[in-house]
Amino acid sequence: MAMVRAPIFAQLMANTNNGFYQQDIISVRQFDRVKLDYIFGVAEEMRHMVQQIGSADLLRGRVLANLFYEPSTRTSSSFMAAMQRLGGSVIPINEVRYSSVTKGESLPDTVRTLECYADIIVLRHPEVGSAQIAADYASKPVINAGDGTGEHPTQALLDLFTIQEEIGRIDGLKVAMVGDLKYGRTVHSLTRLLSLFDVALVFVSPEVLRLPRELVDEVKAKGLPFSEHEDVAEVVADVDVLYVTRVQRERFEDESLYEKVKDCYVITPELLKRAKERMIVMHPLPRVNEISYEVDRDPRAAYFRQMANGMYIRMALLAAVLGRA
Amino acid sequence: MAMVRAPIFAQLMANTNNGFYQQDIISVRQFDRVKLDYIFGVAEEMRHMVQQIGSADLLRGRVLANLFYEPSTRTSSSFMAAMQRLGGSVIPINEVRYSSVTKGESLPDTVRTLECYADIIVLRHPEVGSAQIAADYASKPVINAGDGTGEHPTQALLDLFTIQEEIGRIDGLKVAMVGDLKYGRTVHSLTRLLSLFDVALVFVSPEVLRLPRELVDEVKAKGLPFSEHEDVAEVVADVDVLYVTRVQRERFEDESLYEKVKDCYVITPELLKRAKERMIVMHPLPRVNEISYEVDRDPRAAYFRQMANGMYIRMALLAAVLGRA
Amino acid sequence: MAMVRAPIFAQLMANTNNGFYQQDIISVRQFDRVKLDYIFGVAEEMRHMVQQIGSADLLRGRVLANLFYEPSTRTSSSFMAAMQRLGGSVIPINEVRYSSVTKGESLPDTVRTLECYADIIVLRHPEVGSAQIAADYASKPVINAGDGTGEHPTQALLDLFTIQEEIGRIDGLKVAMVGDLKYGRTVHSLTRLLSLFDVALVFVSPEVLRLPRELVDEVKAKGLPFSEHEDVAEVVADVDVLYVTRVQRERFEDESLYEKVKDCYVITPELLKRAKERMIVMHPLPRVNEISYEVDRDPRAAYFRQMANGMYIRMALLAAVLGRA
Numbered sequence: 001m002a003m004v005r006a007p008i009f010a011q012l013m014a015n016t017n018n019g020f021y022q023q024d025i026i027s028v029r030q031f032d033r034v035k036l037d038y039i040f041g042v043a044e045e046m047r048h049m050v051q052q053i054g055s056a057d058l059l060r061g062r063v064l065a066n067l068f069y070e071p072s073t074r075t076s077s078s079f080m081a082a083m084q085r086l087g088g089s090v091i092p093i094n095e096v097r098y099s100s101v102t103k104g105e106s107l108p109d110t111v112r113t114l115e116c117y118a119d120i121i122v123l124r125h126p127e128v129g130s131a132q133i134a135a136d137y138a139s140k141p142v143i144n145a146g147d148g149t150g151e152h153p154t155q156a157l158l159d160l161f162t163i164q165e166e167i168g169r170i171d172g173l174k175v176a177m178v179g180d181l182k183y184g185r186t187v188h189s190l191t192r193l194l195s196l197f198d199v200a201l202v203f204v205s206p207e208v209l210r211l212p213r214e215l216v217d218e219v220k221a222k223g224l225p226f227s228e229h230e231d232v233a234e235v236v237a238d239v240d241v242l243y244v245t246r247v248q249r250e251r252f253e254d255e256s257l258y259e260k261v262k263d264c265y266v267i268t269p270e271l272l273k274r275a276k277e278r279m280i281v282m283h284p285l286p287r288v289n290e291i292s293y294e295v296d297r298d299p300r301a302a303y304f305r306q307m308a309n310g311m312y313i314r315m316a317l318l319a320a321v322l323g324r325a
Numbered sequence: 326m327a328m329v330r331a332p333i334f335a336q337l338m339a340n341t342n343n344g345f346y347q348q349d350i351i352s353v354r355q356f357d358r359v360k361l362d363y364i365f366g367v368a369e370e371m372r373h374m375v376q377q378i379g380s381a382d383l384l385r386g387r388v389l390a391n392l393f394y395e396p397s398t399r400t401s402s403s404f405m406a407a408m409q410r411l412g413g414s415v416i417p418i419n420e421v422r423y424s425s426v427t428k429g430e431s432l433p434d435t436v437r438t439l440e441c442y443a444d445i446i447v448l449r450h451p452e453v454g455s456a457q458i459a460a461d462y463a464s465k466p467v468i469n470a471g472d473g474t475g476e477h478p479t480q481a482l483l484d485l486f487t488i489q490e491e492i493g494r495i496d497g498l499k500v501a502m503v504g505d506l507k508y509g510r511t512v513h514s515l516t517r518l519l520s521l522f523d524v525a526l527v528f529v530s531p532e533v534l535r536l537p538r539e540l541v542d543e544v545k546a547k548g549l550p551f552s553e554h555e556d557v558a559e560v561v562a563d564v565d566v567l568y569v570t571r572v573q574r575e576r577f578e579d580e581s582l583y584e585k586v587k588d589c590y591v592i593t594p595e596l597l598k599r600a601k602e603r604m605i606v607m608h609p610l611p612r613v614n615e616i617s618y619e620v621d622r623d624p625r626a627a628y629f630r631q632m633a634n635g636m637y638i639r640m641a642l643l644a645a646v647l648g649r650a
Numbered sequence: 651m652a653m654v655r656a657p658i659f660a661q662l663m664a665n666t667n668n669g670f671y672q673q674d675i676i677s678v679r680q681f682d683r684v685k686l687d688y689i690f691g692v693a694e695e696m697r698h699m700v701q702q703i704g705s706a707d708l709l710r711g712r713v714l715a716n717l718f719y720e721p722s723t724r725t726s727s728s729f730m731a732a733m734q735r736l737g738g739s740v741i742p743i744n745e746v747r748y749s750s751v752t753k754g755e756s757l758p759d760t761v762r763t764l765e766c767y768a769d770i771i772v773l774r775h776p777e778v779g780s781a782q783i784a785a786d787y788a789s790k791p792v793i794n795a796g797d798g799t800g801e802h803p804t805q806a807l808l809d810l811f812t813i814q815e816e817i818g819r820i821d822g823l824k825v826a827m828v829g830d831l832k833y834g835r836t837v838h839s840l841t842r843l844l845s846l847f848d849v850a851l852v853f854v855s856p857e858v859l860r861l862p863r864e865l866v867d868e869v870k871a872k873g874l875p876f877s878e879h880e881d882v883a884e885v886v887a888d889v890d891v892l893y894v895t896r897v898q899r900e901r902f903e904d905e906s907l908y909e910k911v912k913d914c915y916v917i918t919p920e921l922l923k924r925a926k927e928r929m930i931v932m933h934p935l936p937r938v939n940e941i942s943y944e945v946d947r948d949p950r951a952a953y954f955r956q957m958a959n960g961m962y963i964r965m966a967l968l969a970a971v972l973g974r975a
């Protein structure tokens with residue numbers, strides 16, 4: 001066979017001491033400031049590389065299985081692009097409804113099959129804890145791309161990375177979370193990551209959608225200053241980051257209550273007139289009407305740059321876990 | 326990080342003066358004979374390259390977002406293959422039913438998200454004008470792969486390119502369009518492109534499916550000779566190109582009328598006995614029964630070569646828009 | 651255009667004498683021991699290559715159309731990974747429900763369109779004989795990835811390859827097939843391939859799911875020793891290979907009969923205590939409950955290694971058919 005068999009010894013060349021090599025990425029609780037620094041440093045390199053030359057060959061010949069049990073164009077596209085811009089390739093498994101997993105196959109069996117083909121598995125699954133189960137069974141690394149109301153660690157990492165990239169630091173900032181703080185998985189994970197820094201936290205939500213008490217307790221335990229509010233107008237003048245999420249009508253038992261409060265959580269150009277000149281508006285997207293389209297032209301609107309950061313963070317994680325960063 | 330950071334300066338190496346660099350491709354109205362010549366020249370190079378060596382590395386490291394809001398195996402596969410044969414990679418987004426776009430996200434937001442990951446966006450959408458909206462919001466180039474009953478410019482380009490490749494010229498030809506000329510998007514776009522040349526046009530359709538009057542007026546305004554007919558048998562002996570489309574039963578209020586006329590629009594070996602020796606039969610495919618399978622063996626049956634030309638045209642457009650042709 | 655036009659003459663460099671070059675792979679009946687030896691040798695090289703360096707560039711620039719009319723995550727992922735690990739790219743066509751094929755396009759037309767874009771077509775289709783029809787119409791090679799209750803030759807090849815890899819030989823072995831031997835496509839194909847070797851065959855199934863008589867006749871005609879049983883416990887101590895498939899409740903008209911026999915076809919650690927120390931348990935997967943999860947930790951459980959072998963066999967076939975092995 002005309003195959004080149006030169007002993008490239010990919011394993012020997014790998015950076016196995018970066019703290020991520022062959023590790024699963026399941027929860028934000030795995031991260032401390034040292035690990036965040038490392039990943040953010042790599043992600044920044046990735047940004048420069050993409051902006052200057054578009055792609056690199058770090059993961060050439062490596063295969064990612066992108067296993068999505070529920071749809072998420074944004075996250076799956078971001079991981080695909082991340083792998084491709086590092087020279088690797090992707091097996092996209094989106095149409096799980098049609099696949100053997102609907103014939104009753106267990107997640108462990110599916111994962112152990114896919115790791116026969118791929119070097120790393122990205123998993124999105126509707127059930128809390130599924131990513132850990134997959135990681136327990138797989139011998140190849142698993143990255144959690146969202147497990148139900150559980151965790152979505154790469155989202156929290158890209159959110160925090162965006163704050164650092166946009167403002168240049170995290171310590172010393174006042175960060176407001178706005179909207180559905182009760183069910184918002186991204187809010188919970190970002191709050192946990194922010195708790196590693198010297199920040200002040202501002203929580204803005206309707207009464208029925210306040211941050212869960214156990215998370216408030218975690219923030220208290222860290223000794224971080226925080227406050228809770230019901231109207232974003234009360235806090236907008238004073239914050240460095242406005243992290244906006246959607247308030248869904250379905251969360252309210254009493255629809256008249258929803259009607260009464262909904263406008264308190266919509267970001268408009270008028271509202272932002274009162275904000276600092278150097279602050280940012282973030283959103284995990286997709287949005288519906290919680291940020292008006294006129295805000296898009298405001299240089300403080302960071303949510304599309306936030307999307308781009310998602311790709312850089314995922315590139316950094318893929319490269320680090322596979323020993324190429 | 327072990328990343329190569331050599332300043333390749335992809336932008337500086339790009340051909341930014343080809344008239345297509347970073348441009349959107351939305352409508353056939355963007356094309357004049359100079360632009361057609363350029364793209365057809367590149368497409369011919371692409372054909373030679375594919376036939377000789379299969380692929381090139383012109384777009385290595387570039388990423389295409391292939392965003393299909395409605396299914397089209399043919400068009401999406403053609404764009405995927407085009408990108409891959411140029412060394413680039415593709416994010417396929419086919420299952421839009423499952424994705425955030427069904428959660429109510431607007432097309433502008435989806436496009437602005439995808440351009441964070443990709444270098445170019447191909448869009449298929451059921452609504453007229455959607456491609457222009459996407460292009461207005463995106464800062465990366467958008468290629469229209471069909472917007473409802475609007476335009477499908479790459480189809481028209483590949484149709485015209487096929488005529489040139491098969492017959493060696495366009496000027497001086499007599500081109501017949503057959504079938505549903507009222508609703509047929511491909512017929513309308515090809516008619517507009519042919520109007521840039523010195524051709525005679527022959528329109529063959531049932532009375533209820535005649536070419537829209539505004540298109541007839543455009544043809545008249547160009548001073549092109551044309552005629553209208555109800556039976557392909559009247560014209561077959563005399564034409565250089567027979568461009569066939571389907572006549573759908575559903576278009577007829579009176580089914581007996583459909584039954585009466587349907588056989589006038591079916592291409593058979595018997596019919597082609599009366600055609601010139603050097604002419605071609607084209608069809609945008611898929612066909613149902615408007616061209617009988619026996620015709621496939623006739624060397625004048627050009628519809629599968631037409632499919633191949635679709636890939637070459639799309640390779641040419643991708644390379645030109647990204648500055649690599 | 652800045653394209654490299656060096657005459658690489660891919661055709662001239664291809665190995666056109668390997669017996670597979672540009673051939674369709676439709677049935678196990680195409681294989682004799684010489685061909686099996688060749689493909690298994692290449693597959694073993696592929697395994698070493700993947701384990702040492704992950705991927706090769708043998709099929710760089712080549713495009714595979716992965717056309718799945720019915721879902722099969724396992725098989726489609728395996729072919730995708732195989733092509734990608736050889737440096738090639740893939741057009742995945744999974745959502746056939748949405749595509750032009752549901753508009754009534756014939757399989758021949760779909761195949762002739764896809765071969766305009768791709769160098770090779772992998773086809774999964776629910777109808778017996780469809781792969782042969784596709785191959786008859788396509789001028790590019792077609793690989794059958796399962797045509798209904800017909801054949802699934804790459805599955806049979808990977809099954810046989812697994813036996814050879816795990817035990818080191820095929821001649822002289824005693825191989826038991828367990829479960830649904832009547833409808834099990836994989837059992838039928840593997841039985842045919844095993845008949846080329848000097849093996850003893852043991853068939854274990856409920857009375858209503860016995861091996862079809864014509865297959866028994868084929869085995870007899872080869873002069874191979876064989877026996878039939880209704881309980882796996884009768885044979886487990888004596889076999890080198892236990893090839894397990896599922897017994898589905900739906901196959902039984904009389905449900906009480908199913909309840910009575912079902913436990914005779916479940917592989918447990920207790921059962922395996924009586925098996926040889928050097929034997930293997932195989933399963934085409936997905937499994938439901940016919941192999942208990944505790945068995946997974948037994949080193950004789952070969953079914954996940956079998957999955958990996960599927961990729962190596964498909965790599966070997968793709969490389970051989972495209973003249974690169």
